[in-house]
Amino acid sequence: MDDATMPTGPVLAGVDRGGQEYVVRCAAEQAALHQVPLHLLHVAEPGGTAAAAEEVTAPFERLVRTEFPGVAVTAETAAGRASAVLVERSERASWTVVGHRGSGGFARLPLGSVSWQVATHAAGPVIVVRPGDTPPDPERRVVAGVDVADTSPISSRALDAAFVEAALRGASLELVHGSFHLGETPTGPGMTAPDFQILDEAVRAALREEADKRRDRYPGVPVRLHAERLRAATLLAESSRGAALLVVGSHGRSGLRRLLLGSVSSEVLHTAACPVAIVHSAHPH
Template identity: 80%
Template sequence: MGNGAANPDGPVLAGVDKGDGQEYVVRCAAGQAALHGLPLHLLYVSEHPDRDAPGTDVVEPLERLVRTEFPGVTVTAEAVAGRPAAVLVERSAQAFWTVVGHRGSGGFPRLPLGSVSWQVATHAACPVIIVRPGDAPAAPEKRVVAGVDVTDASGVSARALDVAFAEAQLRGARLELVHGSFHLGETPTGPGMAAPDFEILDDAVHAALKEEADKRRDRFPDVTVELHAERLRAATLLAESSKGAVLLVVGSHGRSGLRRLLLGSVSSELLHTAACPVAIVHAPHPD
């Protein structure tokens, strides 16, 4: 099952760092490669090779970890000089998935326009999984969470749903479709103003979620689907739903043009608040 990647025959690309917690990032990437039957390529990019630890000191222990713990995964490793975000974005055009770590102020060195993980999630040519080292749940449930925008007409949410169904199927996990919405405009603020019929609105959302699930039932007959909608900020509801899950999948519109400058507000917030790895799926861009 494709994920809209630039290269459906490419490897899982894992951007690794010299900081603590990289073993978890690599295990997530190796697990993704094993699920899809793909090779794994570990890439360490040093912006200051003359000051940093030798690249082989970073990638070789991680490569050995994969060979030991994931013997069925073909793994290669590479250390290069360059700007980490730029190199990872360029290499993502040859990858099926890209996996990077994100620790807010830690992890990869922060750049003027934001962290490396932020830039990769925004500009990569394939879907990206963002992992926070050290945040691995002790006993994650077999559950994948997908954020659904029932008002999206661009196709991005549908693409993210296709990926979420495929990931749930590969993991033998149940899939939770989550929609959160809260608008100040729904709350009356003046005399004589009546609140909308929330029951009708809720029924419409549930019907839309069910319709999206039904569209994919023939392709993913073994995936058990749960529907979850609340009148709550989408990012807040998704962060709560991510607790104990193995993966959270969201679509990101960002901005159009030669380069999208920002992730969508929901997906960007979830990079900081989600309690499990976050898969960012966005529309392909020509550059």
């Protein structure tokens, strides 16, 4: 996802009743950064009235026009199952933005909730944002989770997206790798611990290599490497504090890329202290 191949469709924001201004602001900021329109989509149960639907979308449209006057905004109400409609519409969007909470049971993102389904199955990248995720003045820092053992196109695409988001925000980029495996710890007589210094240096070398691959394309993005022998999801949650955005790929090393989120991506949706961008496949545009 470099500047030449970035999708140019609108940012799609799923909105509902119940104080989701935080979702709209995040989506509008994303549209402003990428210089694309914003489309607000409210999915209502069949049988609702047009007036009731407009009561949901009209205040959000006014918010965008007031606070983000440079963003072209449209709004729509569609009937159906929210997750299915948002996933279908994501095929024409550059990004899809959804809230962590809402009337669909978003509080803990249980399997089957709207946010979970969209984060898992959307055609392009998704941002999941919760109330209070973004402080009034976040640090100019984007965090990217990097699995140095995962060389898949999805992992590479997520890292490309992180560089793009840092460049657009004039932010630094923190490449984070966490690894802690019980198998690394000797448990029996005569067992010898691995040379952690060698392992740690190999991780840092792999992170430097990933950064160097993109340095010419993003010369203005300062990059910091952060590797610790700590659970990846725990380290990412800690690193996300105060950050503008956390970017992760959508599947772990299990390879269930279109069926489940990876275990790390899944956990950080619950624990991250900033909006989480899920990048999981080449965009159809």
